[in-house]
Amino acid sequence: AQTVTQSQPEMSVQEAETVTLSCTYDTSESDYYLFWYKQPPSRQMILVIRQEAYKQQNATENRFSVNFQKAAKSFSLKISDSQLGDAAMYFCAYALFGNEKLTFGTGTRLTIIP
Amino acid sequence: DGGITQSPKYLFRKEGQNVTLSCEQNLNHDAMYWYRQDPGQGLRLIYYSQIVNDFQKGDIAEGYSVSREKKESFPLTVTSAQKNPTAFYLCASSIGLAGDNEQFFGPGTRLTVL
Numbered sequence: 001a002q003t004v005t006q007s008q009p010e011m012s013v014q015e016a017e018t019v020t021l022s023c024t025y026d027t028s029e030s031d032y033y034l035f036w037y038k039q040p041p042s043r044q045m046i047l048v049i050r051q052e053a054y055k056q057q058n059a060t061e062n063r064f065s066v067n068f069q070k071a072a073k074s075f076s077l078k079i080s081d082s083q084l085g086d087a088a089m090y091f092c093a094y095a096l097f098g099n100e101k102l103t104f105g106t107g108t109r110l111t112i113i114p
Numbered sequence: 115d116g117g118i119t120q121s122p123k124y125l126f127r128k129e130g131q132n133v134t135l136s137c138e139q140n141l142n143h144d145a146m147y148w149y150r151q152d153p154g155q156g157l158r159l160i161y162y163s164q165i166v167n168d169f170q171k172g173d174i175a176e177g178y179s180v181s182r183e184k185k186e187s188f189p190l191t192v193t194s195a196q197k198n199p200t201a202f203y204l205c206a207s208s209i210g211l212a213g214d215n216e217q218f219f220g221p222g223t224r225l226t227v228l
Binding site: 004009042043044045046047050091093101102104105106107 | 217220
């Protein structure tokens with residue numbers, strides 16, 4: 001069974017600085033997708049970024065980028081120029097290609113210090 | 115505006131009672147999902163449905179039931195057989211399979227058993 005591990009329950013960063021959230025996963029498959037979801041205090045989940053495992057290039061969405069290391073099964077999220085609105089729980093998730101199921105990590109609570 | 119609605123936002127029930135959580139989407143998505151979220155844990159999949167009149171058990175289906183009579187609706191019933199039903203419940207939908215397509219989430223329902 002696939003598992004997703006987020007080893008940092010809480011992180012904090014100064015506003016305008018850069019922070020990296022860690023995620024590792026375990027799978028024996030080669031075709032899969034990885035995601036980072038954000039859950040702000042409103043508790044509505046929002047997709048931040050997505051990575052296809054077959055792509056070597058790391059995904060980027062504005063201030064958000066990932067460091068995808070397939071051999072190491074690592075998928076970290078980097079947030080540049082942190083803003084107060086980035087404060088949230090961040091969940092890493094995995095989905096096998098052609099499968100309906102998302103497997104989530106336990107989340108990292110990110111605090112932005114003004 | 116297209117999106118997913120869940121009602122009610124807060125729900126209280128007495129032990130031994132069944133309760134139904136509503137989930138409606140107007141995104142014309144085929145797939146719909148129910149997740150449960152507990153403190154310190156990631157989201158766990160309860161049930162999912164790819165098409166009308168068909169649904170599949172997720173990881174923690176015991177004590178829950180669903181129906182999918184209409185494409186836009188996927189209600190979840192928490193039965194008295196669910197041993198620890200107090201949790202936050204999230205509904206989601208996607209165009210197709212989770213791996214290939216983004217899941218969009220509703221605002222959630224907080225269920226408390228008194």
